Amino acid sequence: MLLSSLRLLLLAPIYTAVAIQHGTDDTFSESLTLHPLPDGRMSVLFQFETIFSSPKIPSSTPQSHHSLTPPSLLLPLEANNVSELTISFTSGWDSTRSSSAGLMNYDSSGGGGEIRGWLRNSDDAEERWNAVTSALGGLFCAGLGAKDMGDVVRDFGGIYPQNRFVEDTTHFLLSHPESHLCTENLTPFLSLLPSKGLSGISSLLSQPGIIFSWESQSEGIEILMPSSTHPQGRWKGWWEGVLPLIPENNKRNNNNDDKSRNFSIEKIFRKKLPRPFPEAQSSVLRLIKDSPRDDNLKAKPNGQEGDEWIDGQSRNVIEWDLTDANLVGKDIDFWWDGENEFHYPRNILPPGISISRTVVDKLASDGTFQIIITNNDDLERRAIYSEIWPWWVKGWMSEIELFVDDEKRPDLLENSSYNPSTPPKISTTTLHFTLTIPARSKLMLKIPFTKLTLKYTEHRPDAERGIELSSSILTLLDTVPEHSTGSSIEDSRRTGRKRIYTNRLLLDIPTPDFSMPYNVIIMSSTVMAVFFGLMQGVLTRKWGWVEVKEEKVVEVEVKKND
């Protein structure tokens, strides 16, 4: 005892020195969350988080030091004055089939790709933003850069506020609703992780054959760069998927007995629990159970149980510490007591607030966005509804209508901000409506729009397919943090989910005939030439008169007029 204390005392300075050199300020933690959904599917969320100090060590010679952080990610951000940055890809998510208003990870964007962030102000902020998007686009094997400078949106800072306040910054957002999440995006994501998909939870993720057979995927990263006021930075990566617990072939094949939702880690990932990543400070497996639906959901071996407030509901959470050597190479089984066959529930409890967007009165050149916001709570809610449109969508602000149960309610639109695009320049229209959503009601918002005719050179390849419109965002203004103490606010407002996304929309634009340029130029010019020629003839030629005699002998008596 004494000896060990002595040793500690003697070696303490050496330990500290080593600790500084290896940057033990950097901590890495990872978690895998499983959340069975009411319709027989399950959400799986991988989360990786690294807290790091400034990669620059103050010294006379400039040098960077990275241990757990990927330099390829942080160096472009460092060089371009980025304060915060979020990149997110989502595909396949269908909010109408779920009891939650969105993905488990609150920061996931709506459909498609999105890159957004806060840049410290400088004269060349725009070029720097371009540089960042181009650099990171290469990193994710996806075009993240703007096709045109006009695509960049700047008035979404209120919708995506800074995580940590840094003065004198500007928000930039680029939406790529056409982007998809594909196998090419997984490898770069894994390479950013310190565990590289070789050990720890990430080794479960590095199986594209399994991951991409799931129904929907969402991946993303969020980086908060260290600054003078906040010496510690943080970068978070997540990957989320939804998979069916009853495989498709089991449903059809009646001979197979297994119609229950029972699952295990090995059944999902075809791997047993991996050995932990040695640098991970924590590595946790979490199972979120909805009460009372999942009250008889059991697991073996047992983990630590507790109650947590998640997304507007108190839920039972079981945790397993995966750094525990006893669990390595083992499997965890999950089953619902007494369930031999899964019956699809008659009704799925809807989320407190849900939103959908469709196009009605569909014509090839016009249409009306119909947005239905459903409030299932007994509370009146306040929210901002935001849209981003490409320049060829021209909304009619004077014709916007709000209905609650077929009754016009223009008073529910408290405030609106509208930044129209400036065609023919490629640009975006953004709008933000501050709305009040009455309790237990369906609010219908109708925005008529016209599609402008584009020049044939402005159509993007495969124009007949149509163009995707970004998800619109409903930002709830009255949410309360989940960890807030006191049970007085036991309602759906107590959630970390501030933004609810609609689906993307595919709009077809009236296209010209792409093979016609020569024909049109030739034909229109011909009409013009015919007109000019006839006019010129009438104006410049001599006019006179002739006398046509009865005997059909034309004796022409010509008289010049002018």
Add this chain to the structure above:
Amino acid sequence: MIDRNGIWTKLQSYRTVILFGFALRVALFLGASSLCHTLERRPELSTPLTSIRSLKEGVYIYERGTNPYDGGVFYHSPIYLAFFTYIVPASSYFLTTILWSLADLASSIALIGIWRARRGLSDGTRECLISALFLFNPYTLLSCLARSTTSLDNAVLLGSLHFATDGQALPATLLLALATHTSLYPLLLLPPLLMILKQNTKYQQGSSTLTNVITYISSFAALVGVNFFMADSSWIRQTWGVIINVTDLTPNVGMWWYFFTEMFDHFRTFFLGVFQLHHLIYVAPICLRLSDDPLFATLVLVGIIGTWKSYPTLGDMALWAGFLGCFPEVVANLRHPLFTLTVHLYTSILLPLLHSLWLLTGTGNANFFYAATMVYGLNASLAVVDVLAAGMRVQVKKKATAMLLQEEMKDHDVDERADIKVIDKFWDGKGWSVVQFTGSLS
């Protein structure tokens, strides 16, 4: 019996026709408002530059304290913006319908004024015919019901011409400046208008062409000042800029939209220049050739502008057709009036049909509507040429008659000698007809 005759003569007065036209419009506006709302969206009747929908949108944005010219949604003149914000609210259906009905009424009164000044006499039947031809022309009626600002532009322009034929220089130039502001192309009508003024104010002292030009420029500048007061300088690019550069390619009945949709980018500026200069090149030759009848020169130019402007509507054709009613001698000498009329009927079916195939049901493609606009444009072009040629023929006939047939026309009085009907009768009797030779003017 006498009473009945009195009523009949009263009924024959143009006032009855005008009142009936006004009543029909108000009745249709109030009785068939859903039809009117459908017409508002028709691209044949209103372009983004003239539609009431855009106007309402602009006024809505302006009333909320934002400049509607900042975004690409509003192309109307700031004069319209001010008028429909402060005087007649654009959102009020009733007031705007009355305004549009009154505008058509004013147009037809102006037409009758032009006719009277041209003829120097009032002829009840002819006046009825002129106002009826204008007010019950489906193109006029439909653009009025669609509340296209073309109707208002037409009223202003006809008012200007009316004052010009009346010799009132100040209101004529002022209204022309207003029309230039709202639709830019009436600028081309300044030279013939000055000629009309010169012709009609010979006896007045102190009203020279120079002072008229100065009045025009100063009233134009005053309106520019008003516009700057409304919306800085942002409106120039969004109103005249759009008319000149054709940045909005929404389909209309004109020749431009598909041409510039399909245009190769590196030729765009060149062809914009060609298309715009195409209007300009006619002004001088027509004014010179028709210098003895500047009102007829105006008619031809109005026809050219209505056909070839960058954002034409059927309302522009209605203006031309109504104006043509003041020239019965020209109409009598047309080569192919039936052809023109039937093709107009044909295109009035073709345009909505092919438009709906492409842009409503999405089953056709852009070539469909383009083909229809080509037919319309070609027909309108040929009609303009026909009218010009008919005017030349009338000119030759009148000159030749005055030169050669004075002896034979002795038993007719002076008025009848100038009447084209009497002249035509003599020409038919003699077997004479006017021809155009292949040789050029020497």
